[in-house]
Amino acid sequence: MINKDKIVDDIDEDIDLNEYKIEDLKTSKTYNSEQEIPNDLKDYMKKVGIEVDSDKSGIFLQSGNKLDLCVSNVQGIELMPLKEALKKYDGSDGKLNLQNYFWKAVASDKDKFTTEVAINEITDGYFIHALAGQKTIFPLQSCLFIPPFPGLKQVVHNIIIAEPGSQLDIITGCTAHTGAKRAIHLGVSEFYVKKDAKVSFTMVHNWTETTKVRPRTGIILEDNAKFFNFYVVMSEVKNLQTNPVIKLIGKNASYFGQTLIYAKGGSYYDTGATAHLIGEGSKAEIISRVVAVDNSHVIARGKIIGDGKDVTGHIDCSALLLSSTARVDSIPAINAQNPEVTLTHEASVGKISEENIEYLMSRGLTEDEAINLIVSGFLDADTSPLPPSLAEETRKIIDIVSKSEMG
Amino acid sequence: MNENMLRIENLTVRVDNLQILKDFSLNINKGEVHVLLGPNGAGKTTLIKTIMGFKKYKVESGKIYFKGEDITNLSISERVSKGIGVLFQRPPEINGVKLSKLLSVCDQKRSEFAKEASENACDSDLDDYMNGLAQRLKFSEHYLERDVNTGFSGGEVKRSEILQMMVMQPELLLFDEPDSGVDVENVELIASVMRELLDRDKVPSKQEKSGLIITHLGYILKFLGHITRAHIVMNGKILCSGNPKQIINGVMKNGFEKCKECISCIDPTEKFNEVDFTL
Numbered sequence: 001m002i003n004k005d006k007i008v009d010d011i012d013e014d015i016d017l018n019e020y021k022i023e024d025l026k027t028s029k030t031y032n033s034e035q036e037i038p039n040d041l042k043d044y045m046k047k048v049g050i051e052v053d054s055d056k057s058g059i060f061l062q063s064g065n066k067l068d069l070c071v072s073n074v075q076g077i078e079l080m081p082l083k084e085a086l087k088k089y090d091g092s093d094g095k096l097n098l099q100n101y102f103w104k105a106v107a108s109d110k111d112k113f114t115t116e117v118a119i120n121e122i123t124d125g126y127f128i129h130a131l132a133g134q135k136t137i138f139p140l141q142s143c144l145f146i147p148p149f150p151g152l153k154q155v156v157h158n159i160i161i162a163e164p165g166s167q168l169d170i171i172t173g174c175t176a177h178t179g180a181k182r183a184i185h186l187g188v189s190e191f192y193v194k195k196d197a198k199v200s201f202t203m204v205h206n207w208t209e210t211t212k213v214r215p216r217t218g219i220i221l222e223d224n225a226k227f228f229n230f231y232v233v234m235s236e237v238k239n240l241q242t243n244p245v246i247k248l249i250g251k252n253a254s255y256f257g258q259t260l261i262y263a264k265g266g267s268y269y270d271t272g273a274t275a276h277l278i279g280e281g282s283k284a285e286i287i288s289r290v291v292a293v294d295n296s297h298v299i300a301r302g303k304i305i306g307d308g309k310d311v312t313g314h315i316d317c318s319a320l321l322l323s324s325t326a327r328v329d330s331i332p333a334i335n336a337q338n339p340e341v342t343l344t345h346e347a348s349v350g351k352i353s354e355e356n357i358e359y360l361m362s363r364g365l366t367e368d369e370a371i372n373l374i375v376s377g378f379l380d381a382d383t384s385p386l387p388p389s390l391a392e393e394t395r396k397i398i399d400i401v402s403k404s405e406m407g
Numbered sequence: 408m409n410e411n412m413l414r415i416e417n418l419t420v421r422v423d424n425l426q427i428l429k430d431f432s433l434n435i436n437k438g439e440v441h442v443l444l445g446p447n448g449a450g451k452t453t454l455i456k457t458i459m460g461f462k463k464y465k466v467e468s469g470k471i472y473f474k475g476e477d478i479t480n481l482s483i484s485e486r487v488s489k490g491i492g493v494l495f496q497r498p499p500e501i502n503g504v505k506l507s508k509l510l511s512v513c514d515q516k517r518s519e520f521a522k523e524a525s526e527n528a529c530d531s532d533l534d535d536y537m538n539g540l541a542q543r544l545k546f547s548e549h550y551l552e553r554d555v556n557t558g559f560s561g562g563e564v565k566r567s568e569i570l571q572m573m574v575m576q577p578e579l580l581l582f583d584e585p586d587s588g589v590d591v592e593n594v595e596l597i598a599s600v601m602r603e604l605l606d607r608d609k610v611p612s613k614q615e616k617s618g619l620i621i622t623h624l625g626y627i628l629k630f631l632g633h634i635t636r637a638h639i640v641m642n643g644k645i646l647c648s649g650n651p652k653q654i655i656n657g658v659m660k661n662g663f664e665k666c667k668e669c670i671s672c673i674d675p676t677e678k679f680n681e682v683d684f685t686l
Contacts, residue, residue, distance in 0.1 A: 353499065356501055358459075358462070359499050359501070360501070360509075361482070362459055362487060363487065363571060364484055364513070364516035364517075365484060365516065366482075367484075373508075374501065374504065376503075377503025377554075380503045
């Protein structure tokens, strides 16, 4: 049981990364096609919206620290293990030098988790590269799975580059086997979105009550670059801390992030996003919707720093508290460093109003049905900014996840 | 045939320690439409919310019967399942729940209560049905995709409420100020749907629905056809009951204050006629 008065730094201090192990990777084998993926693994993937046999532009699967499968079907969009990409893109013959993208969006010495990822030489992750002007038709899929290996340390480093004018749609599912005990997931993701490029990223997490999760994400947006970030987590977790940092360095760059959390059991979530508006006319919107039940504790943060001329930012953190033993801290922060900025925020934490429940009951719903309808409406994602195929996919995933997790 | 629909017997109701209704009694038979008039704060909305069973409205004494059954202690949903429907004056905004979603829930509930399969077997049937109803109320399809009551104008709220009633098809309809905040054209539109919901255009022997209409001004009554009875409510009690035309004319002319002296309605040119079925 987590002491609710502790701040997250204390929770991090409790983690000794030397207590976690990386499995023996020498004996592992990689699958050659979707058909070879075992059915039970497919079932886990489905729970986070990853459907192996469907139409997709490409797929990357990893169990623990072992690559399971990597298939890319679309010309102009590259998907490969990061180690392999590093060899390919060495800067020779006028090619991209991938070394220039290492630890530029996330600092390697940010904390002990990024340091662990930086010093680890045997683990991998994915590299996604959309060439200039190329667009994905179907979303790319990636799935990171924690197998039932007690005390496993999953260490992942991903780099995503969208070259000028490209469009990337990505679905990522991270999940753990129900038998995964005391595992930790460390995932560094660095996104580089260049001029006029657009990235839509839907991420679904489904953990177990003993998993600790520390994603570290950095996003750099150049002129006119757009980023849509959807994050959905509705399962139990031991504790999870994430706070993607978005640097909008380009003119008119824009970021829209939406987080949906259904926190249950004894889960502890500290989630947020920090957007740094540097480029003239850049804008950011950070939205979070939290429903806390049981003994869960959620800290929902959002921070926007307005530096550039004519930038706009808005934070909206709303939470429903549905149990007297749950807790939500909503912490929006706006920081203006230029008089020509428009930054706003709103935050609310509360229970569902009796008036709303009784109104729905007057249409024949029972009290529980009325509460469920309000909660699922509250957690309904605004997928309108997403491209149609990803929007549909995202809605489908949210539907699957909420049905299985909210009962 | 005087089959009873709603019978309220000596109801005393408290809201936040304030007694609002005092020894209130009312009887509405099947096929009857009654109108309740009264100044602000008289207890009209309290009556409706008490009939529905809202928690804040505490019944201290008295009984509410629906079709002969004591419903005083039933939950809101149980009352609705028996055939009571309500149009609220100021319903709350339900963020995240689209009107189309609420309507499909209403449709599901209606068929569940009627113990029959939904007439709209597949989703596209349901969509067509909803869109047909929405068109009748001059709502665009886009409108159904808005969150319930969120940013609705006064008239839109009332049309959305009556749309839900069209789907629910209750036997007893309670209308709390169906015309407040509604522009003239839309009053007629709402009134035409109310007539339909209340079987007003059928011959009296086929009129099976009952209604209780709360109104301030009575303007909408012009479009509703025959009203069985009107009641003046003041200070939580029915002050007088009788011929709707006579009472409404009296109130229009002299205001509610004169009702206390009961001199408004004394007009020799108007004849009291309880069984006036002219439309």
